[in-house]
Amino acid sequence: MISLAGRDILHAWGKFIFTGVGLGLLIGVTLTMAGVYRGMVDDGKVLLDASGADLWVVQKDTLGPYAESSSLPDDLWRGIRGMPGVAQAANVTYLTMQVGQGQRDVRAMVVGITAGGPGDPGWPPQLVAGRQITRGHYEAVADLASGFRLGDELKIRRNHYRVVGLTRRMVSSGGDPMVFIPLKDAQEAQFLKDNDAILMQRRRTEANPAFNRPGVPGLLEAVIATQTSNSSVNAVLVRAQPGFAPAQVAEPIRRWKRLTVYDRPQMEGIVLGKLIATSAKQIGMFLVILALVSAAIVAFIIYTLTMDKIREIAVLKLIGTRNRTIAGMILQQALVLGLIGFVVGKISATFAAPIFPKYVLLVPEDSIAGFFALMAICVLASGVAIRMALKVDPAEAIG
Amino acid sequence: MIGMGGQGIRIEGLSKRYGSGDTAVLALKDVNMQVAPGEVVGLIGPSGSGKSTLLKCLGAVIDPTAGRMTLGDELIYDNGWKVRDLRALRRDKIGFVFQAPYLIPFLDVTDNVALLPMLAGVPNDEARKRALDLLTALDVQHRAQAMPAQLSGGEQQRVAIARGLVNRPPVILADEPTAPLDSQRAMAVVRILGDMARKYETAIIVVTHDEKIIPTFKRIYHIRDGVTHEEVGEGRALD
Numbered sequence: 001m002i003s004l005a006g007r008d009i010l011h012a013w014g015k016f017i018f019t020g021v022g023l024g025l026l027i028g029v030t031l032t033m034a035g036v037y038r039g040m041v042d043d044g045k046v047l048l049d050a051s052g053a054d055l056w057v058v059q060k061d062t063l064g065p066y067a068e069s070s071s072l073p074d075d076l077w078r079g080i081r082g083m084p085g086v087a088q089a090a091n092v093t094y095l096t097m098q099v100g101q102g103q104r105d106v107r108a109m110v111v112g113i114t115a116g117g118p119g120d121p122g123w124p125p126q127l128v129a130g131r132q133i134t135r136g137h138y139e140a141v142a143d144l145a146s147g148f149r150l151g152d153e154l155k156i157r158r159n160h161y162r163v164v165g166l167t168r169r170m171v172s173s174g175g176d177p178m179v180f181i182p183l184k185d186a187q188e189a190q191f192l193k194d195n196d197a198i199l200m201q202r203r204r205t206e207a208n209p210a211f212n213r214p215g216v217p218g219l220l221e222a223v224i225a226t227q228t229s230n231s232s233v234n235a236v237l238v239r240a241q242p243g244f245a246p247a248q249v250a251e252p253i254r255r256w257k258r259l260t261v262y263d264r265p266q267m268e269g270i271v272l273g274k275l276i277a278t279s280a281k282q283i284g285m286f287l288v289i290l291a292l293v294s295a296a297i298v299a300f301i302i303y304t305l306t307m308d309k310i311r312e313i314a315v316l317k318l319i320g321t322r323n324r325t326i327a328g329m330i331l332q333q334a335l336v337l338g339l340i341g342f343v344v345g346k347i348s349a350t351f352a353a354p355i356f357p358k359y360v361l362l363v364p365e366d367s368i369a370g371f372f373a374l375m376a377i378c379v380l381a382s383g384v385a386i387r388m389a390l391k392v393d394p395a396e397a398i399g
Numbered sequence: 400m401i402g403m404g405g406q407g408i409r410i411e412g413l414s415k416r417y418g419s420g421d422t423a424v425l426a427l428k429d430v431n432m433q434v435a436p437g438e439v440v441g442l443i444g445p446s447g448s449g450k451s452t453l454l455k456c457l458g459a460v461i462d463p464t465a466g467r468m469t470l471g472d473e474l475i476y477d478n479g480w481k482v483r484d485l486r487a488l489r490r491d492k493i494g495f496v497f498q499a500p501y502l503i504p505f506l507d508v509t510d511n512v513a514l515l516p517m518l519a520g521v522p523n524d525e526a527r528k529r530a531l532d533l534l535t536a537l538d539v540q541h542r543a544q545a546m547p548a549q550l551s552g553g554e555q556q557r558v559a560i561a562r563g564l565v566n567r568p569p570v571i572l573a574d575e576p577t578a579p580l581d582s583q584r585a586m587a588v589v590r591i592l593g594d595m596a597r598k599y600e601t602a603i604i605v606v607t608h609d610e611k612i613i614p615t616f617k618r619i620y621h622i623r624d625g626v627t628h629e630e631v632g633e634g635r636a637l638d
Contacts, residue, residue, distance in 0.1 A: 001517050002510055004503075011505030011546075315501045318460065319562075320490020321518055394489075395460045397501060398451065398574055 004325070005332035008309075019301050020337055023294065024344020027374060030290040031349035032356070034366045037283045039359035044173040044271040048264065051092070053121045053237035054246040056262045057253055064260075065094050065234035066173060066267075067274045074187070076257070077114075077236045083252050085244035090114045091233040092122040093186040096172065099146070099179055100155035106146045108179045109172040110156060112186020112233070121237035124180055130165035136182055141165035143177035157192045159185060173275045175358040183233070191230040201227060291377060294341075299381035302334045306385040310392060318394035327386045334382035338374045345370075406469060407602035408457070408570045409433045413466030413476075414625075415452050426452040427463070428625040434602035436569065439593050441613055441632065442606045444622035450606055453622060457604065458493055458572050459485045471569035490519055494563030494571035494601070496592075498578045500555035502547035502562075508534065509543045512561045519566060526565075533561040536598070537591060553584040557591060564595055571596075573605045582611050589615050 009016050047066065056065065057072070057080055064070020074091050081089040093112035098105040113122040118132050124141055130150045133139045140161040142148040152163045161181055170178040181189075193201070202224055205211050211223045238261075240249045250261040262270065272280075306313070313326055346367060353360035415427040426449045434440050444450045455461045456468070459475065468476040470492050475482055482488055489495075502511045512530035517523060534540045537557040542550055550558065556576060563571045573592060577585035589605075589612045596603045607613065617634035620627045 002506070002514070002523065004505075007510070008505040311501060312503050315497075315503070317486075318458070318489060318495060319515055319518070320486050320488075322486065325518070393460075395455050397495070397497065398455055398458060398460060 001325075003332070004329040005336065008329070009333060009336055012305075015305075016333075016337060016340065020340025021344050023297055023301075023337060023341035025348055026290065026294055026297065027341050027345025027370070028348030028352065029345075030287060030294070031345055031362065031366065031370055032352055032360060033283050033286050033290065034370065035349065035353055035360035035362045036356070036358060037280055038361035038363055038366065040173070040175070040276045040279060041272060042361050043171050043175050043359055044276060045268070046169055046171055047173050048267055048271065050125065050170050050178070051122060051237055052119070052125060052239065054240040054264065055238035055250050055253070056267055057089075057236040057238055057257070058234070058260050058262070060258055060260050062260060063270050063274060065092070067270050070234050071232045072234070072236060072259070074183075074231050074233045076259075077233075079257060080236050080238060080253060083249070083256070085241050085249035085252075086238055087241040088121055088237075088239040090116065090121040090237050091183055091235075092237050093183065093190060093234045094172075095186065095190055096174070096176055097156070097189075101148060101152055106148070107176050108142075108146055109174075109176045110186060110189065111178050111180045112183040112189075113180055114183045121239050124165070124167045124170055124178075126167070127165045128168045130163070132165055133180065133182060134164075137185055138162065139164045139182070141167060141180040143167045143170045143179070145169075145171060146177035146179060148179075154179065156181065156185075157189045158194075159189070159192075161185070169359075171359065173271050187230045187233070190232075191228075193228075198228060291373065294374065295377045295381050298334060298337060298341075298378050299384050301337065302330060302378075302382050302385040303388070305333065306330055306389055310389075311397065313389050313392050314394055314396040317392060318397040323390050326389050330386050330389055331379065331382050334378040334385075335375060338378035342371050342374050406471060406569075407433065407435045407438065408471075408604070409467075409469045410457070411467045413453075413456060413463050413468065415449075415456055415461070416464045426625050427456065430466070430622075430625070430627045432620055432627060432629075434570070434604055436600040436602055437597050438618070439589075439596050439603040439605060439616060441616035441619040442604055442622060443608065443613060443619060448622045449625040450622055452625075453627075454572055454574060454604075454606055457570075458495065459488050490515060491566055492568050492570070494566070494568040496556075496559050496563045496571060496573040496576045498575035500547070500552075500559035502555060502558060504547050506547075507543070508539065508545050508547070508550070508558050511547065511558060512565050515562060515566045530561065530565055533565055534558070536595070537561050552579055553587065556580065556584075556588050560588070560591055560595065564599060564601065567599060567601075569602060571601055571603045573603060575607055575609070576605065577607065577609045577612055585609060585611055586615075 058064035058070040059072055062068045062070045077089045077091050091114050095110045097110055099108045133141055138161050140154055140163050142163050144166055148163050150163055154161045205223055212220045240246050246263040250263055253259060253261045316326060349362060353362055410430060410432045413427055413430040417424045417426055456463045462481060463476055465478050509527055509530050513526040516526035516529055531543060534543055539554050539557045542554055547555060577588050592603050614633040614635045616632040619630050619632040
C-alpha cells in the first residue's frame with residue numbers, strides 16, 4: 001500500500017516545509033525558554049559551587065546571604081573556626097552593583113574574599129587567565145561574562161581596581177558575573193558614601209549633644225569613626241574537616257553561637273526554591289502558553305490541509321478506503337509536521353542559545369521530553385481534523 | 400475476459416423515504432431496473448426527480464427503505480436487510496465515474512488507478528500492472544507518470560474511467576461523465592464506456608442531461624417524481 005500521507009507531503013512539500021519552519025521557530029523559542037530555566041538553576045548551583053563551602057553561617061533567622069541580607073560581625077569567624085569539625089572558616093561579602101569601566105558599567109556581583117589563597121572558601125576555584133589576588137587592596141578577579149579583560153581598570157564606588165585574573169562561569173543566581181575583590185575593600189564599598197554625605201553626617205553628629213559632650217574628649221571622633229567604617233560581613237563560609245558530616249558540624253554552631261547555619265542541600269533549596277522560584281513559574285507559564293500555541297497552530301494547519309482535501313476524502317471513502325487509512329494519513333502528516341518543527345526548533349535553539357545575554361543551558365533530556373511532548377501535541381491536534389474527515393459523507397463525492 | 404458481470408445489476412421495488420410522519424418525502428417509488436453485463440443504459444430525468452437518490456442507493460451510499468438489489472450474483476439489499484460491509488462492496492463491486500474526475504491530486508496517474516486494488520490488498524506491483532493495462536486500453540498509458548493537474552479534461556476522465564474499472568466491478572455508475580467535455584470528447588468518453596462495458600462485461604449506468612449522448616443508448620430509464628419508466632433508445636452507432 002502506498003503512503004498517502006507521504007505522497008501528499010511530497011506533492012505539497014513547500015507548504016509543509018514553510019509551515020514546519022514556522023512551527024520550528026516556535027519550538028525553538030520553547031526549547032530556549034526551557035534552556036533559560038536550566039541556565040538559572042545551573043547559575044544557582046555554580047554560585048554555591050564557587051563558594052567552596054560546606055556550610056553557610058548567617059545572621060540568625062535570615063535566608064542569607066543570597067536570598068536575604070545577612071549581617072555578621074567580621075570577627076565571628078575566629079570563634080567558628082574553633083568549633084569541632086571545622087577545617088576552614090572565612091568571611092565573605094556579596095554585593096550586586098554596577099561596576100564601572102571607563103564610560104560603560106556592568107552589573108556584577110562583587111564578592112569580598114578574605115586574605116588567603118586558592119582553595120579557601122570564597123575564593124575563585126580556578127582561573128582561565130592571569131593570577132589570583134595577592135595584594136590586600138585594589139586588585140580584582142573578574143568573570144569573562146563581565147567583558148572585562150586582564151589589565152582593565154574597574155571602578156567600584158570611588159575606588160579603582162586592576163583586573164589581575166579571569167574566571168569562567170562564575171555568576172550569581174541571577175546570572176550576573178562575579179568580580180572578586182579583597183574583603184576590606186568590599187566592606188568599605190558596601191557602606192562608602194560620597195564626600196557630601198560624609199560631611200553632612202559629621203555635622204549632624206556634631207550637632208547632637210549626646211555625641212558631642214563637653215568634657216568627654218574623643219567621643220565625637222569615636223562615633224564618627226564607627227559611622228564611616230564597616231565591620232560586618234554577610235556570611236562565614238565553613239568547610240568541614242574530613243570525617244565530619246556538615247550537619248554534624250552545623251549543630252554546635254547553631255546551638256552555641258546562636259546563628260543560622262545552612263548546609264548544601266538547604267542552601268540549594270533556598271537558591272532554587274526562593275530566589276528563582278518566581279522566575280521558574282514565569283517560565284513554566286510561558287512553556288504552557290507556547291505548548292498551547294503550538295497545539296493550536298498544528299491543529300489549525302492540519303485542519304486547513306484536511307479541509308482542502310474534503311472532496312478527495314469523500315472520493316476515497318466512496319471507493320472503499322478504510323477510515324483508519326484516512327485517519328492514518330492525517331495523523332502521519334501531523335507527525336511529519338511536528339518532526340520538521342522539532343528539527344528546525346532544535347537547530348534554531350542551538351544556534352540562538354549563545355546569543356542570549358543570560359546563560360541558556362540546553363540539556364538532551366529537555367530535547368527528548370520536548371520531542372515527545374510535541375508528538376503528543378501533534379496527535380491531539382490532528383484529532384479535530386481526523387474527526388472532521390471521518391464525518392465526511394461519501395455521498396458528497398456523488399453530489 | 401476479465402469481467403465478473405454475472406447478472407449485472409437488478410433492482411426490484413426499490414423505494415426510498417426521507418424523514419417520517421407528515422414531513423416524509425418519498426424520493427423513490429417502486430423503482431425497477433435491470434442492466435445486463437456489457438450493457439450501457441442511460442438514466443435521465445429533471446432536477447429533483449430522484450436521480451441522485453437512485454444513484455446513491457445503487458452506489459450503496461445510502462440505504463433504500465424497501466426493495467431488493469442484486470449486484471452480480473450477490474444480494475445487496477432485501478427489504479431492510481443489507482450486506483454487512485458496504486465499504487468493501489463499493490470498493491470491489493461498484494465502479495464510480497464522476498462529473499468531475501476527482502482524481503487524487505497528490506498521486507500520479509498510475510497510482511490513482513492502482514489505489515483501488517491496493518486498498519483491496521492486491522500487491523503494489525500487481526495493482527500497478529493492472530492499472531497500466533487499463534491505461535493502455537484507454538490510450539492514456541503515455542501519461543502514466545503524470546500528475547492529474549498535468550492532464551487535459553478528456554485524459555482526466557479516461558483515467559477516472561480506468562479507476563472505475565480497475566477492480567473489475569460488475570457495475571459502473573457514471574454520474575454526468577461528459578458534462579465538462581465538448582461534443583467530440585463527450586462522444587469519445589461514451590464510446591470508451593461502451594467499449595469497456597463490452598470488453599469487461601460490465602453493466603454501466605450513465606446518469607446524464609447531455610442531449611448529445613442520449614441517442615447513443617439502446618435503453619433509457621426516465622425518472623420523474625421518484626418513478627422510473629423504461630424506454631427503448633435510438634442506440635445510434637458512434638462513428
